[in-house]
Amino acid sequence: MQDIILKNGRIIDPTQDLDDQTDLLIRDGRIEHIGILNDGIPEGATVIDIDGKWCVPGLVDMHVHLREPGREDKETIQTGTMAAVAGGFTAVACMPNTNPVNDSAAVTRFIMEKARSAPAVVYPIAAVTRGLEGIQLTEMVELHEAGAVAFSDDGHCIMNADNLRRALDYVKIFGGLIIDHCEDPVISKGGVMREGFICTTLGFPPIPSLAEELMVARDIRIAEYTGSAIHIAHVSSRESVRLIRDAKNRGIRVSAEVTPHHLFLTDEAVKTFDTNTKMNPPLGTEEDREILEEAVISGVIDCIATDHAPHTDTEKQVEYSLAPNGIIGLETALPLVMTRLVHTRKMNPSQMIRSMSTNPSRLLGIEGGSLLKGAPAHITVIDPDRLWMVDPMRFYSKSQNTPFGGLSLRGSCNLTLVHGKIAFQSSN
Amino acid sequence: MQLQSKDLLGLEGVTKKEISLILDTAESFREVSERSIKKVPTLRGRTIINFFHEPSTRTRISFEIAAKRLSADGINFSTSGSSFSKGETLVDTVKNLEAMQADVIVMRHGIPGAPHLIARNLDAAVINAGDGAHEHPTQALLDMFTIRRHLGKLDGLTVVIVGDIAFSRVVRSNIYGLTTMGARVIVVGPPTLIPVEISRMGIEVLYNIDEAIPQADIIMILRIQLERQGKVFLPSLREYARLYSLTPERMKIAKKDVLVMHPGPINRGVEIDPRIADGDHSVILEQVSNGVAVRMALLFLLAGRKEFNKSE
Numbered sequence: 001m002q003d004i005i006l007k008n009g010r011i012i013d014p015t016q017d018l019d020d021q022t023d024l025l026i027r028d029g030r031i032e033h034i035g036i037l038n039d040g041i042p043e044g045a046t047v048i049d050i051d052g053k054w055c056v057p058g059l060v061d062m063h064v065h066l067r068e069p070g071r072e073d074k075e076t077i078q079t080g081t082m083a084a085v086a087g088g089f090t091a092v093a094c095m096p097n098t099n100p101v102n103d104s105a106a107v108t109r110f111i112m113e114k115a116r117s118a119p120a121v122v123y124p125i126a127a128v129t130r131g132l133e134g135i136q137l138t139e140m141v142e143l144h145e146a147g148a149v150a151f152s153d154d155g156h157c158i159m160n161a162d163n164l165r166r167a168l169d170y171v172k173i174f175g176g177l178i179i180d181h182c183e184d185p186v187i188s189k190g191g192v193m194r195e196g197f198i199c200t201t202l203g204f205p206p207i208p209s210l211a212e213e214l215m216v217a218r219d220i221r222i223a224e225y226t227g228s229a230i231h232i233a234h235v236s237s238r239e240s241v242r243l244i245r246d247a248k249n250r251g252i253r254v255s256a257e258v259t260p261h262h263l264f265l266t267d268e269a270v271k272t273f274d275t276n277t278k279m280n281p282p283l284g285t286e287e288d289r290e291i292l293e294e295a296v297i298s299g300v301i302d303c304i305a306t307d308h309a310p311h312t313d314t315e316k317q318v319e320y321s322l323a324p325n326g327i328i329g330l331e332t333a334l335p336l337v338m339t340r341l342v343h344t345r346k347m348n349p350s351q352m353i354r355s356m357s358t359n360p361s362r363l364l365g366i367e368g369g370s371l372l373k374g375a376p377a378h379i380t381v382i383d384p385d386r387l388w389m390v391d392p393m394r395f396y397s398k399s400q401n402t403p404f405g406g407l408s409l410r411g412s413c414n415l416t417l418v419h420g421k422i423a424f425q426s427s428n
Numbered sequence: 429m430q431l432q433s434k435d436l437l438g439l440e441g442v443t444k445k446e447i448s449l450i451l452d453t454a455e456s457f458r459e460v461s462e463r464s465i466k467k468v469p470t471l472r473g474r475t476i477i478n479f480f481h482e483p484s485t486r487t488r489i490s491f492e493i494a495a496k497r498l499s500a501d502g503i504n505f506s507t508s509g510s511s512f513s514k515g516e517t518l519v520d521t522v523k524n525l526e527a528m529q530a531d532v533i534v535m536r537h538g539i540p541g542a543p544h545l546i547a548r549n550l551d552a553a554v555i556n557a558g559d560g561a562h563e564h565p566t567q568a569l570l571d572m573f574t575i576r577r578h579l580g581k582l583d584g585l586t587v588v589i590v591g592d593i594a595f596s597r598v599v600r601s602n603i604y605g606l607t608t609m610g611a612r613v614i615v616v617g618p619p620t621l622i623p624v625e626i627s628r629m630g631i632e633v634l635y636n637i638d639e640a641i642p643q644a645d646i647i648m649i650l651r652i653q654l655e656r657q658g659k660v661f662l663p664s665l666r667e668y669a670r671l672y673s674l675t676p677e678r679m680k681i682a683k684k685d686v687l688v689m690h691p692g693p694i695n696r697g698v699e700i701d702p703r704i705a706d707g708d709h710s711v712i713l714e715q716v717s718n719g720v721a722v723r724m725a726l727l728f729l730l731a732g733r734k735e736f737n738k739s740e
Binding site: 189195199200201205314317321322 | 440517518519537539540541542544545559560561562563595597600623624625626628629657658659
């Protein structure tokens with residue numbers, strides 16, 4: 001395998017306090033050296049002059065839906081991971097709500113097998129309960145051995161508190177992570193958008209933020225009781241943030257993620273009746289958005305995860321309440337974060353890398369998240385100033401369901417290396 | 429003057445001038461319905477499709493009569509037995525209607541924004557005849573028309589709306605319309621049926637009807653239902669009636685020339701006492717008559733607009 005040298009990059013790695021304009025040498029798919037090459041360029045090496053662009057640990061998205069097996073019309077492991085690398089993500093963790101559900105080692109192995117030829121690294125998240133039905137626990141040890149990096153019932157909150165308690169106890173065998181979608185379905189029943197002023201004016205059945213907050217509070221308490229770690233998926237309300245902050249201050253093992261859409265959109269967007277503003281949890285208010293932004297910058301919320309949820313146009317071009325929840329995010333997350341948080345100086349590049357690479361890697365216990373010598377060369381090169389207009393028709397994803405189409409953003413992925421191989425290179 | 433939009437999807441954002449134009453136009457059409465031959469040739473050759481995706485008697489018939497009195501060809505289309513059961517999407521269905529040269533599509537739908545969805549996809553004018561609990565602009569316009577006929581104005585009046593505020597599209601359109609026209613709106617109901625932050629729409633909220641009644645120039649009573657969307661919002665209709673029903677006793681504290689309105693259908697003895705519904709203050713049936721005039725005005729303004737633009 002040829003050596004690759006990324007020359008003249010701004011190499012940023014918060015795990016080693018690094019922010020230098022220098023070179024990076026990749027050998028045998030691993031990071032061999034960072035710094036000026038005193039011995040010159042090794043013979044036969046490929047040299048890529050990245051000319052001041054940012055060279056950072058490959059981005060990791062710990063919450064995506066790749067739809068395979070079962071809904072290959074929306075996305076496949078191949079197209080979803082192509083979208084990932086185009087968006088700067090070198091690894092993704094995919095949710096188990098496939099058909100069949102990823103609740104057996106056979107399905108986990110199928111995904112792992114399919115992912116072997118995929119451009120990004122794929123880490124399956126397996127179900128906590130069989131069929132996501134909330135009744136009987138899955139064989140988590142076997143799933144873990146087959147490659148599952150975490151467990152979640154995805155869109156279903158683990159409503160049976162005793163089940164959640166058992167799951168949190170059981171994963172102590174291997175130190176596994178449970179991810180919960182926090183929503184009390186009795187409270188949210190029939191709801192379409194976040195309860196609040198906009199919902200009141202539009203006349204939609206409301207989803208009170210209470211539906212999320214109650215389950216966040218419960219999950220935190222159960223995590224404290226068992227001593228196990230719990231991860232709260234896609235936090236959307238400011239009160240959930242307060243609960244998580246307080247729990248962390250008390251040393252409880254809770255972590256959390258926020259999506260780009262909850263960071264950059266509010267319930268105001270629903271006024272368009274664009275079904276690409278319909279998701280679960282629903283978009284919050286401006287106050288929620290501001291608190292979420294603050295929390296991800298300060299680290300109370302550990303990471304940004306897209307909840308990439310591909311749906312076909314046909315499914316989305318319907319009456320608002322009938323449309324499926326969710327939007328895609330892999331190809332827009334980095335440009336949005338760059339434009340709205342980094343260029344506005346709310347977040348520095350190190351904070352961005354923590355929330356989009358280091359922290360998700362740490363939470364899932366996977367390799368990556370740093371540029372340490374000897375680590376696999378999962379690297380994202382970001383062109384911080386590239387102007388980019390969001391054109392869903394040019395997405396690598398099979399689906400186009402995004403509310404961000406037409407936006408002009410600044411900063412995007414220039415080059416993505418996975419295991420030291422070029423997985424994506426932008427055309428300009 | 430003409431309306432700014434090709435459609436009437438709601439009263440949010442509709443200007444005072446436009447509302448006045450619609451009400452003034454309705455005034456001139458009201459007279460048509462009082463003739464022995466209740467028909468004018470104004471919209472001869474135009475096609476108006478009433479597309480009702482939810483049961484409706486009053487509104488559908490009102491639109492149908494309005495179309496007929498303007499000599500337009502009105503077609504009624506309800507969803508039972510339509511292509512909906514065959515899995516066709518809403519947009520495809522209305523595109524088919526438009527392909528048959530419909531000039532106006534009047535739509536009732538259970539989901540907020542459904543008329544907006546079709547309006548985006550069509551050149552034909554779309555009139556929202558009620559979308560979920562969002563808006564019902566023609567009802568609010570006929571309410572304002574009725575008030576204006578009786579009291580000569582809207583500006584400065586106090587309108588008290590009582591009942592199921594949360595699930596009422598009539599309330600929202602009336603709030604937009606009435607506040608635009610300078611009226612003061614108070615909504616009254618049990619807290620479980622008052623949606624959060626509704627006061628930010630520029631109105632007042634009261635839980636006690638007896639505090640509101642003396643202030644009212646108009647009392648608008650809404651239909652009440654025990655169960656909505658599979659959830660129960662009230663302990664019982666009996667207790668609701670005790671707390672909120674408009675009864676002769678309550679009317680004693682009202683202004684002497686107060687108007688009593690109800691968009692229908694009425695639950696006699698629940699939200700309104702029959703003696704009040706049929707009493708001297710009630711203009712409930714007049715609202716229905718005026719509905720035809722207001723809808724004629726809208727069909728005229730919107731169907732006419734298309735012609736106007738084409739000839740430009």
